[in-house]
Amino acid sequence: MxxxxxxxxxxxxxxxxxxxxxxxxxxxxxxxxxxxxxxxxxxxxxxxxxxxxxxxxxxxxxxxxxxxxxxxDEGFFASTSRxxxxxxxxxxxxxxxxxxxxxxxxxxxxxxxxxxxxxxxxxxxxxxxxxxxxxxxxxxxxxxxxxxxxxxxxxxxxxxxxxxxxxxxxxxxxxxxxxxxxxxxxxxxxxVPSITEVKIGGRVNKSAIRGILSRVYLYWAGFPLKNTAKYEDARNWAKKVMDDTEAAHDLNPSYSQVFINYASDKYDIKESLFEVEFATTGIYEHGQVGSWIGIRSSNADIGTAYGFIGASKKLYQLYKAGDLRRDRSVAPFYYNADGTKAYWTGTTFYGRSVGKWRREEETARPKLSQNTPINFALLRYSDVLLMFAEAESELNNGPTQACIDAVNKVRRRAWASGINTITITNQGTGYTSAPTVTISGGNGSGAVATAVITTGKVTGINLSPDPLTGVKLGSNYTSPPTISITGGGGGTGATAVATIHQVSDAEISMMDKDAFMDLIIEERSRELCFEAMRKYDLIRWNILGFTLNQMSNDIKSNAPDNYKYAALSSSNFQPKNLVLxxxxxxxxxxxxxxxxxxx
Incomplete structure (x- = not known):
């Protein structure tokens, strides 16, 4: 010392x-x-x-x-050289x-x-x-x-x-x-001044302190100190953020936009309460957000990046159909050397990168090798809502309606309102080339799909890939749109119908304390993965060792041979590793x- x-x-x-x-x-x-x-x-x-x-x-x-x-349990160190x-x-x-x-x-x-x-x-x-x-x-x-x-x-x-x-x-x-x-x-x-006076998330403000205080009290209430009286303080400080009418904190309507803002040097003080700032010019420090943790790239136009952290199969499978956070958090593609994107198939669970922070979205020029200007969030409003819900449930021996409302607010923001499935009802005959698929009506827009033919019949209709949402499923559909299949070198007769995601599908209903805690454990990972909190959450819930053992066993049993090494990030854990x-x-x-x- x-x-x-x-x-x-x-x-x-x-x-x-x-x-x-x-x-x-x-x-x-x-x-x-x-x-x-x-x-x-x-x-x-x-x-x-x-x-x-x-x-x-x-x-x-x-x-x-x-x-x-x-x-x-969200990822692993994706390198065999160390x-x-x-x-x-x-x-x-x-x-x-x-x-x-x-x-x-x-x-x-x-x-x-x-x-x-x-x-x-x-x-x-x-x-x-x-x-x-x-x-x-x-x-x-x-x-x-x-x-x-x-x-x-x-x-x-x-x-x-x-x-x-x-x-x-x-x-x-x-x-x-x-x-x-x-x-x-x-x-x-x-x-300190309010966040509306400060106007940026990069400086300490009242909202940042209140939200971090909620986190501090949650940690104090959890393992190893277990001072459960502090759950009340955690709830109260989170509620001060939620009840602040001047700041009027709210979630950005787009989960992806939250991270695009960090890459493009834009502040959103409604959602991002406190963040660490980086830049790539002048005397200022560079960061490696989007590089050391991001999508691996050797292309200078995209921005070179190591992508040291691979996303886990467990994290990918935590997301349900319709949850738009999955393909933002776990990149649905990788970069080729020329900077083009190659999309993963739905059954590929290993090899996927962390996708929240993407060098291609940086607006600062020139792009430096490995170094990025992407800001890193220390506190987002969604975290405040989830901390409030957890503390409120602990205080009341189970969730109140306020808990349910707070979690639902986070989940609704994450949910799709686009195409869910497209089902072929008649394959038709005589197609010599893939016909055109047109999606219309339903009060929404943006969905794009292509057809697959086999021996003259339409055997598949696939939504086209999209870097933000995984596929171009569109948005704001209030009823299933009409699927029209035309052209295709003289083929006829193919028909299909669509179903849609509805934001109401995201909502949870009242449940008991244990079920709600299980939901919080999963929801914090879905919402906040890779934001430098998961290890500490698992420690305060006293489940880090158990969780790592599960992850290690799954990798050893189910990962392809070339990804068995991923178990190293979890298999060495001993009780002493709860601290450094x-x-x-x-x-x-x-x-x-x-x-x-x-x-």
Missing amino acids: KSNYIIICLLILLSLSSCKKFLEPAPRDMLSPVNYYDTEQQMNNAIAGVYDILGRGQLYAYSLQSRLATEA TTGPQFYDLSSSDSEVLDFWTALYSGISRANAVLENINKPDMDETRRNAIHGEALFLRAYYHFLLVTNWGDVPLILSTAKSVEGNSVARTPAAQVYEQITKDMIDAEAL PIPISEIALNKGLVQTTGW
């Missing part, structure tokens, strides 16, 4: 690069705090340094999506990525503490002072939250080091760390630290 403590507020000026909309370039030289924090601009630069940690590679640039938080590391539950206390993660978080805490200790020093606008004060409090708490969820008991650091001596600090019990996290966040909520090891180098520096049992 000593190595972190002596990096006090002086580091604030080193790299201020993660937030592309509101941060200005700042000096990179080293100054004593005695000679700094004298102006409002210097305080702006200082808080920029605290935000900077979020965009580090060890956090949301890539590690938490592809190394440290994806090792659950077989050890946190993503395989095969690591030691000397693992460099774990050390980098730990170091980045304590660096962020040191920077936040330096801001807090000097917040009253400059003569500046009081509204701006309060905002910076709140931002620093929240970010210090958020970094502690990431620490306690990954390591359990951790040193709680609330001041900068004043000397290289005397920095032996013991681990603080997790419950005490949670007490400080929630205190800091609640204090911060009163100081304290880095051995930190134990050597900080004599107050004691290693976690098992590590």
